[in-house]
Amino acid sequence: MTNHDQTVGARGEAAVLAAILERLAPSSRAIIGPGDDAAVLDAPSGRVVATVDTLVHGPDFRLAWSNGYDLGWKSAAVNLADVAAMGARPIALLVALTVPEETPLRLLTDMAEGLRDACAALAPGCAVEGGDLAVSPTLTIAVTALGVLDGAQPVLRSGARPGDVLALAGDAGRAAAGLRVLFDSFRDATGTPIAIDESSLAPEERWALGAQLRPEPPISLGAAAARAGATAMMDVSDGLALDASRMATASAVTLDISASALGGDPATALAGGEDHALLAAFPSGGTLPDGFRRIGTVRERGEVAVLVDGAPYTGRGGWDPYREWDATQG
Amino acid sequence: MTNHDQTVGARGEAAVLAAILERLAPSSRAIIGPGDDAAVLDAPSGRVVATVDTLVHGPDFRLAWSNGYDLGWKSAAVNLADVAAMGARPIALLVALTVPEETPLRLLTDMAEGLRDACAALAPGCAVEGGDLAVSPTLTIAVTALGVLDGAQPVLRSGARPGDVLALAGDAGRAAAGLRVLFDSFRDATGTPIAIDESSLAPEERWALGAQLRPEPPISLGAAAARAGATAMMDVSDGLALDASRMATASAVTLDISASALGGDPATALAGGEDHALLAAFPSGGTLPDGFRRIGTVRERGEVAVLVDGAPYTGRGGWDPYREWDATQG
Numbered sequence: 001m002t003n004h005d006q007t008v009g010a011r012g013e014a015a016v017l018a019a020i021l022e023r024l025a026p027s028s029r030a031i032i033g034p035g036d037d038a039a040v041l042d043a044p045s046g047r048v049v050a051t052v053d054t055l056v057h058g059p060d061f062r063l064a065w066s067n068g069y070d071l072g073w074k075s076a077a078v079n080l081a082d083v084a085a086m087g088a089r090p091i092a093l094l095v096a097l098t099v100p101e102e103t104p105l106r107l108l109t110d111m112a113e114g115l116r117d118a119c120a121a122l123a124p125g126c127a128v129e130g131g132d133l134a135v136s137p138t139l140t141i142a143v144t145a146l147g148v149l150d151g152a153q154p155v156l157r158s159g160a161r162p163g164d165v166l167a168l169a170g171d172a173g174r175a176a177a178g179l180r181v182l183f184d185s186f187r188d189a190t191g192t193p194i195a196i197d198e199s200s201l202a203p204e205e206r207w208a209l210g211a212q213l214r215p216e217p218p219i220s221l222g223a224a225a226a227r228a229g230a231t232a233m234m235d236v237s238d239g240l241a242l243d244a245s246r247m248a249t250a251s252a253v254t255l256d257i258s259a260s261a262l263g264g265d266p267a268t269a270l271a272g273g274e275d276h277a278l279l280a281a282f283p284s285g286g287t288l289p290d291g292f293r294r295i296g297t298v299r300e301r302g303e304v305a306v307l308v309d310g311a312p313y314t315g316r317g318g319w320d321p322y323r324e325w326d327a328t329q330g
Numbered sequence: 331m332t333n334h335d336q337t338v339g340a341r342g343e344a345a346v347l348a349a350i351l352e353r354l355a356p357s358s359r360a361i362i363g364p365g366d367d368a369a370v371l372d373a374p375s376g377r378v379v380a381t382v383d384t385l386v387h388g389p390d391f392r393l394a395w396s397n398g399y400d401l402g403w404k405s406a407a408v409n410l411a412d413v414a415a416m417g418a419r420p421i422a423l424l425v426a427l428t429v430p431e432e433t434p435l436r437l438l439t440d441m442a443e444g445l446r447d448a449c450a451a452l453a454p455g456c457a458v459e460g461g462d463l464a465v466s467p468t469l470t471i472a473v474t475a476l477g478v479l480d481g482a483q484p485v486l487r488s489g490a491r492p493g494d495v496l497a498l499a500g501d502a503g504r505a506a507a508g509l510r511v512l513f514d515s516f517r518d519a520t521g522t523p524i525a526i527d528e529s530s531l532a533p534e535e536r537w538a539l540g541a542q543l544r545p546e547p548p549i550s551l552g553a554a555a556a557r558a559g560a561t562a563m564m565d566v567s568d569g570l571a572l573d574a575s576r577m578a579t580a581s582a583v584t585l586d587i588s589a590s591a592l593g594g595d596p597a598t599a600l601a602g603g604e605d606h607a608l609l610a611a612f613p614s615g616g617t618l619p620d621g622f623r624r625i626g627t628v629r630e631r632g633e634v635a636v637l638v639d640g641a642p643y644t645g646r647g648g649w650d651p652y653r654e655w656d657a658t659q660g
Contacts, residue, residue: 031377032484037415037565038381038477040484043373047361050459051368052424052474056466085367094382096426096472129380136386138468142426144382146476147368154362154370235367 008108008135009101016105017133023112027119027127030092039129041092041146049088049147049154053079057139064193065182068107070213071141072114077215078237079145080123081276084222085235087155088147090126093119095143098136111141122219152226160232160251160281166296167288169221169278171211172240172262176272178212181205217276224289225280233280241270241306241313243279248305251281256307257296270308271315338438338465339431346435347463353442357449357457360422369459371422371476379418379477379484383409387469394523395512398437400543401471402444407545408567409475410453411606414552415565417485418477420456423449425473428466441471452549482556490562490581490611496626497618499551499608501541502570502592506602508542511535547606554619555610563610571600571636571643573609578635581611586637587626600638601645 008016021034032040041048055061055075066074076093083090095115099108112128119126126147160166181201188194198206217235225233232251236243240257248255262269281298282288299307306313338346351364362370371378385391385405396404406423413420425445429438442458449456456477490496511531518524528536547565555563562581566573570592574585592599611628612618629637636643 032416032486036484036486036488037412038379038418038475040416040479041378041380042376043378044376046372046374046376048371048373048378048476049368050371050422050424050474050476052426052460052472053462054426054428054464054472056428056464058467059465082367086362086370088368092380094380094474096382096384096474098384098386098468098470098472130382132383132472134384134386134470135389136468136470137388138428138466138470140428140464140466140468140470142382142384142428142462142472144380144424144426144474145368146378146380149370154366156362156366158366 006105007101008099008103008105011105013133016108019105019109020112023109024116024128027116028129029125029127030129033129034131039092041129043148045148045151047149049083049086049149050144051079051082052142052144053082054140054142062193065186065196066213068110069114072111073118073214075141075143076115076118077122077217078276079143080126080219081217081235083145083147084217084219085233085278087152087222087226087230087233088149089223090123090145090147090219092126092129092146093143095128095131095141097131098134098138098140100137100139101135103139122216150223155226155230155233157232157234157247157250160247160253160298162253162298162300163284164231164281164298165284165288165294166255166257166298167280167282167292168295169218169292171275171277173265173269173272173275174208174211175215175274176268177208178210181209182212212274215274215276218278218291221278221289221291225278225292228282228289229286230280230282233278236275236277236279237273239271239273240279241315245305247279252301254299254302254305254307255296256299256310259309261293261295267315270313336435337431338429338433338435341435343463346438349435349439350442353439354446354458357446358459359455359457360459363459364461369422371459373478375478375481377479379413379416379479380474381409381412382472382474383412384470384472392523395516395526396543398440399444402441403448403544405471405473406445406448407452407547408606409473410549411547411565413475413477414547414549415563415608417482417552417556417560417563418479419553420453420475420477420549422456422459422476423473425458425461425471427461428464428468428470430467430469431465433469452546480553482553485556485560485563487562487564487577487580490577490583490628492583492628492630493614494561494611494628495614495624496585496587496628497610497612497622498625499548499622501605501607503595503599503602503605504538504541505545505604506598507538508540511539512542542604545604545606548608548621551608551619551621555608555622558612558619559616560610560612563608566605566607566609567603569601569603570609571645575635577609582631584629584632584635584637585626586629586640589639591623591625597645600643
């Protein structure tokens with residue numbers, strides 16, 4: 001279906017960059033935005049938070065399931081969440097794309113619009129301020145996200161103290177339920193991904209799928225948690241149980257999670273990844289910032305890192321749904 | 331020759347990251363270095379310079395010619411140069427690697443050492459402060475470089491004024507001569523890259539090869555140029571003539587380059603890429619900072635962007651040496 005004249009290879013780097021920048025440059029908030037050797041950003045508080053994460057075609061997404069807009073959106077959202085998890089306010093993204101020559105130009109312009117819109121929706125004031133485009137056999141999207149602390153101290157994984165309240169903002173298990181919809185409903189007999197037909201889905205399946213393809217992590221609540229005195233915080237990307245164990249280890253505590261606080265499917269909430277919720281610890285006795293809900297308690301370090309209702313967590317640990325997939329499919 | 335137990339796939343992400351961090355973490359200068367959701371960097375002047383660039387196996391390097399250490403070094407150097415070209419001092423790199431599962435762990439630990447050593451040698455105080463590791467069919471190295479202006483104004487491409495002195499710091503044509511050595515001397519009869527045997531080379535060939543594989547751009551001279559009042563500056567990565575035409579267009583001037591200032595092989599100096607020299611314009615009548623040499627004059631905009639000895643430049647424009655190569659080779 002691709003018009004060959006509209007591929008990256010046929011159009012050439014300059015034309016492709018121009019089409020992308022046309023969509024991104026108007027949103028720039030930087031002192032110097034895209035176009036020079038580097039961007040120049042305002043960091044008024046004198047501290048900058050910086051993180052990078054790559055989405056790789058195959059392990060991280062399938063073009064049969066994700067359109068360019070969704071890919072752009074998701075690649076922004078997951079990196080904005082890492083900035084938020086430090087208690088910071090995102091100010092800029094840099095996007096390094098590697099794309100096969102046969103990639104349709106449209107995929108990249110849609111991606112630019114998804115990146116732009118995710119910034120506008122999730123982190124107003126943040127925009128794509130720079131990037132790089134290279135030809136490669138494999139489509140990858142490496143997004144660097146930068147943020148500022150506005151005078152607050154960064155909130156690390158290592159600060160949770162026994163007695164603190166354990167709280168969560170954002171979804172738990174919804175993105176994993178959405179991935180299950182993709183695996184169960186949109187593969188052919190050989191296991192190859194096929195196009196999504198949302199009209200075939202129940203409302204709750206559509207709701208879950210939205211979180212998988214176009215997540216909306218609670219970015220602004222990261223800075224809110226810092227202002228409210230959060231003692232520890234992290235982005236929940238690999239499943240609540242696994243990420244909680246990381247916070248517990250970094251803080252030398254045990255986290256006791258209440259299954260009843262995790263909604264109707266606690267097993268999926270504990271094991272499922274890609275929600276990009278914010279897991280945080282707060283001093284007891286205070287009021288949680290709006291958007292956070294209590295899901296457990298920080299205890300003295302015991303034998304295990306994570307308890308569920310007081311008992312060692314025995315469910316799935318890691319989160320790598322595509323691990324056994326054939327990268328040549330979809 | 332690879333010990334299978336020592337591949338990325340066999341060792342697993344946690345062990346690979348630990349081996350990389352072991353080499354990088356001691357160099358960290360950040361408030362919060364690698365290991366949390368994001369790094370936290372000190373940006374005392376309240377402005378941050380940010381850029382990203384990706385090296386892709388095939389288009390940008392060949393493993394037959396570049397070892398891990400050289401790859402790490404080069405991926406640091408080319409991005410540090412973009413920060414320097416804004417007049418800034420580099421403070422941090424973030425490195426996003428995508429690697430095939432069969433990649434030897436040793437390649438990545440060597441790369442970490444090359445990144446570390448390039449920072450120490452070219453931009454003291456700068457270090458790798460974060461990153462990401464993902465499995466992909468294609469080896470890529472996306473490096474984000476961050477810098478600070480220490481109170482100086484950023485030096486853009488667009489500020490050159492008629493009458494300014496055009497000056498260069500760093501090599502012109504040396505990296506291209508090094509690439510020619512690779513193409514001429516280290517391919518087999520089918521054109522496939524073969525291992526380098528430096529003992530077969532003349533001293534000047536070895537000298538050129540060093541700049542191609544392990545470039546040493548004059549990073550500290552970027553901030554020095556800003557302090558000396560440079561009106562425009564940019565990193566010369568695609569050849570002096572092409573990059574000069576970009577500065578000329580951005581500044582709405584014509585740049586007149588003196589061939590006699592370009593050494594013994596002006597044609598290669600003008601056309602050859604990957605030197606990562608700094609091209610800058612300075613007000614006339616002043617003294618150039620040590621390390622810069624005069625190579626021409628900024629003139630009122632004429633019919634063409636770049637003159638050589640007063641005549642329109644007619645040599646090679648672009649720079650894409652691998653363009654016609656088969657990406658499956660080497």
